[in-house]
Amino acid sequence: MDDTKKTDDEDTLFSNSFNDGLTAVGSMFSATQSYLAGMSRYATDFQIPVMLSSHYFQRVEGERFSKESPIDSIDAYLTLLHNNLEMMNRSMNGTGKMVSAYAKLEMDGFTEALQQICFEQKYTKLAQYIKRQAGLLEMVTHNYPEAIDAIEPEFGFHFEKGEHVLFDETDRFLIYRIAPSLKEVETRFDAKPILIIPPYVLGANILGFLPGEQRSYAHCFANQGFPTYIRVLKNIDSSPAIQLMTGEDDARDTARFCKAIMKEHGKPVTLNGYCQGGFNSLCSLLSGELDGLVDAFITCVAPMDGTRSKGLARFLAQLPPQFNDLAYGTKILPNGNKVADGQLMGWVYKLKSIEHEIPAAAFFRHLTMFARQSDGNFTIGKTAAAMNYWLNNERFDLPLAIAQMSFLSYNEPITEDGTLPVRLFNRKLNLKRLQEKKIPWLICYGTHDDLVEKETALAPLDYIDVEVTPFPKGHVAIATSWSSPDSDCALHTRFGDGNYRGPVLFHMDMDAALTENDNNAPKVVEQKAATATKPTARTAKQNQVKKPASARKTSPAKKVASKATAAKPVPGNRKK
Structure with missing residues (x-):
């Protein structure tokens, strides 16, 4: 009997381990797909302005190349290279910090999974951990963009x-x-x-x-x-x-x-x-x-x-003077008119904060946002969705x-x-x-x-x-x-x-001040220049100048303002 029970326990342990292993492999495959798709989308969103700026840069430099001194051009390009290397360094540091912040949040779950493997020879927590990572990546790569698009009717x-x-x-x-x-x-x-x-x-x-x-x-x-x-x-x-x-x-x-x-x-x-x-x-x-x-x-x-x-002034000051020019952000329309490219203007602000806006850092920042929802019920608030809808779509x-x-x-x-x-x-x-x-x-x-x-x-x-x-x-x-x-x-x-x-x-x-001034304004009454008789009531009524509309009745704004000054919420002027 003992041998039979032992065999059953071993079979159950093997079966559970096998199922946990399959779950972990499936979740890992799903997580890998989501990660690659998500990083690709974030990189593409960042790369489009890069390509636009490269196009404008080549156009302007092509027009100016023969007019600039070769020595000045070489010096400017070397300075620009130095700025690019400095931004690359900031990008790597920013990405490293965001990855570390995310890893710190998730490290406890990974540690518990390793302990269970080492001391209990079970893989349940490892399967749960990998499944959680797959869920987080699914949220950032698919569910979050869908929620952002869905908020459009309310924004x-x-x-x-x-x-x-x-x-x-x-x-x-x-x-x-x-x-x-x-x-x-x-x-x-x-x-x-x-x-x-x-x-x-x-x-x-x-x-x-x-x-x-x-x-x-x-x-x-x-x-x-x-x-x-x-x-x-x-x-x-x-x-x-x-x-x-x-x-x-x-x-x-x-x-x-x-x-x-x-x-x-x-x-x-x-x-x-x-x-x-x-x-x-x-x-x-x-x-x-x-x-x-x-x-x-x-x-x-x-x-x-x-x-x-x-931030921005420092960024502009670091540019070589010949590159600190609106021409490098100018779009030429089909009719020949020139406008400033709004998408590129927004991208310049991203460059200013490149350590936060580089695609990998942004991706892991969003992962961290959902990872903080430790109960596993990942939710997307309307405020976050609307904010990102604005950032993604409102550039003119x-x-x-x-x-x-x-x-x-x-x-x-x-x-x-x-x-x-x-x-x-x-x-x-x-x-x-x-x-x-x-x-x-x-x-x-x-x-x-x-x-x-x-x-x-x-x-x-x-x-x-x-x-x-x-x-x-x-x-x-x-x-x-x-x-x-x-x-x-x-x-x-x-x-x-x-x-x-x-x-x-x-x-x-x-x-309220305008209303008070209107109410305190003296009433103007016309009088006939020479008359020996007292004006009749009808005449006086005709000669009375009407008050402006704002002075005929006390505006609710004054009452509302006094309440608001005391820092109490004001519901507004409501219909009767």
């Missing part, structure tokens, strides 16, 4: 659905009035309007991140009942007017839109620029084209003096003259007297003009923003008094994380150790 504004009113347009831009995402909120047309200027390259949809999840920068204003407008660039590929657009065109179109918005609502506009849109908005304001139309200014993570950037070419404005700001600093390196209408643009016009300015920046660093965003503080609000996290956190009304740094509240004012609250306070 952004989707103007094609007709929910947002097309208010005005020019040959270059469309202006939409953003409808509240909360059905119980209606727009107050007597409230102070705001015009949002998104960045050219990154597009407008990042400011309408996930409206259905109440994570949308533009909807933070609209859901408070404010008339909220956003400027959207038309398709540059099919519009020569955009391809040839200048900074002056940008300023003129913005002035036209502000004038139309002010006429619609009877109040001056709050101008709000995000990222590159903030710098362009500042230039338009300083040019004088928006005088009398804009009375408040907000910028979010906007690069005001790019020469103070620790921009007019060469507009790109030149940003290029100048990253190569030439603001002068000692506060003059920008850019000119519009052949006028100097000096920061002190905002103080002369008494336009309040709120600068919002990200404390961990490695794209537009704090020093770059806060450069105007060296010349004029500006209100500052720091937000935790990085470049788009204001539009994603903190656009949730329930977040710790909700945009309609005060928050942080400094009791900082969010951009929505800033606008609410501007609106």
Whole structure:
């Protein structure tokens, strides 16, 4: 009996080991396929801009080769080679760190599997470990991209659905009035309007991140009942007017839109620029084209003096002078017009942080993200999916003259007297003009923003008094994380150790101040020059000048602002 039982146990052990071995081999085969497919996709996504840049480089060098001194060219190429070797070194270090971080997370499981093999002669934990690796690789290679593509209907504004009113347009831009995402909120047309200027390259949809999840920068204003407008660039590929657009065109179109918005609502506009849109908005304001139309200014993570950037400015400074030229990022369209390649512009930012963006490092970073979900039930959040959808799909070419404005700001600093390196209408643009016009300015920046660093965003503080609000996290956190009304740094509240004012609250306070001024304005009554009789009640009623619409009733904005100042969530103006 004992011999029979022993034989049965040995058979069971052999059978289990054999099954575990087959499971491990199958999982290993699946993991290998997923790894190769995933790395291939990540490498391809990175390699496409490399090929584009190589094409532009060869074209420009072919045109300039005969005009440059051979000695200067050799020196420039050697410097460029040195930069490339330095980036290769950073790439390898970054990849090594990410692989080590992933291995550290998974090492315990591998160690337990080895212990079971050595002391129990079983392979169950090894099979489970390899199966887990196969599952992680499957998530990164297949499930994650599918989730990113699937978020498209929820991401952004989707103007094609007709929910947002097309208010005005020019040959270059469309202006939409953003409808509240909360059905119980209606727009107050007597409230102070705001015009949002998104960045050219990154597009407008990042400011309408996930409206259905109440994570949308533009909807933070609209859901408070404010008339909220956003400027959207038309398709540059099919519009020569955009391809040839200048900074002056940008300023003129913005002035036209502000004038139309002010006429619609009877109040001056709050101008709000995000990222590159903030710098362009500042230039338009300083040019004088928006005088009398804009009375408040907000910028979010906007690069005001790019020469103070620790990352991108350093990267540009390391380039040989002859290669630090927009020509190497210029696309020639079929009609002969030249534009700045938006995909290549985005790739330059990746080169700046090559240790994090090299394909292998990015691949293992995503593996690590899922590996931290130790329970094995790998989930993909909507925020992560939407963010990656934006990174993968929202890159747009921009007019060469507009790109030149940003290029100048990253190569030439603001002068000692506060003059920008850019000119519009052949006028100097000096920061002190905002103080002369008494336009309040709120600068919002990200404390961990490695794209537009704090020093770059806060450069105007060296010349004029500006209100500052720091937000935790990085470049788009204001539009994603903190656009949730329930977040710790909700945009309609005060928050942080400094009791900082969010951009929505800033606008609410501007609106409340305007409403109070309207209510306190003296009533004007016409009187006849010479009359010996007392005016009748009917005559007095006819002669009484009507108050503006904003003064006839107390605007809810004032009540809302007082609540928000106490850092309490505000639901917005709701329908009765």
